[in-house]
Amino acid sequence: MYDWLNALPKAELHLHIEGSLEPELLFALAERNKIALPWNDVEALRSAYAFNNLQEFLDLYYAGANVLRHEQDFYDLTWAYLLKCKEQNVIHTEPFFDPQTHTDRGIPFEVVLRGIKQALVDGEKQLGISHGLILSFLRHLPEEEAFKTLEQAMPFRDAFIAVGLDSSEMGHPPSKFQRVFDKARSEGCLTVAHAGEEGPPEYIWEALDLLKIQRIDHGVRAIEDERLMQRIIDEQIPLTVCPLSNTKLCVFDDMRKHNILQMLERGVKVTVNSDDPAYFGGYVTENFAALHDSLGMTQEQAKRLAQNSLDARLV
Ligand SMILES: Nc1ncnc2[nH]cnc12
């Protein structure tokens, strides 16, 4: 089944490029950039990948990103991810990048963007993988900081297709960023947002009504609100679901309790994605395989999920 799932043509619509930083590359970049790490070796780092919630993961994810300093580092990170896409027949990808994770450490915005974008452009030419890059704001930081980031991004407007919203969800509702998203849309950006990962269904309503998003990232808690479910089904609003992430971050305590197939059968446009594959134990194919192993996903369901990902592309 793994090989069959791997061979399915698919798009990945929810992937944080910083979350594809494998421990081996992290150590290699630390050595190249002469950065001391708090872990003795790759195995010690990997064994720290045990999380009880989103915040515990984010603390390690931001610490790991500290080894990314130069344009070439961002290029190498993105290229390694694209090679994985090639291996797993991901023919189109729409990665997020978190500029504030880097600009807050003194890395210029353009260093980050140039490295990632050049790899994506080379990936189109050399690997035949198309892309649309998404600039994601960190929601635990103030609105003002997001405005500054959008301003920094404007000279590079052609390099990305959309803005998104990620990081610590609880206590940081989409409404906090309504004005930033208004501005981004006025500049021609499409919009997506993480909502309903740990946060309540109200955050999904806000993301739809205030941020006017094209797609919901995660959205698994929509199932708690029947009126919201009806809207998502009627309007065929895509959900970018990340099964391994959801179990690693204890959104579901067991893959057998995941609601993705229940949503699929109700007519929700759900897709399968890896979120932060280096931290959660696998790329897109491993996510599909987990649904087969734990939920009995059939080949017919897998085909519909893969087709949804191709249909839900922003570009
Ligand atoms: N799953 C996730 N939720 C929120 N922010 C993130 N940043 C990276 N991965 C994330």
Ligand SMILES: [Zn+2]
């Ligand atoms: Zn995410």
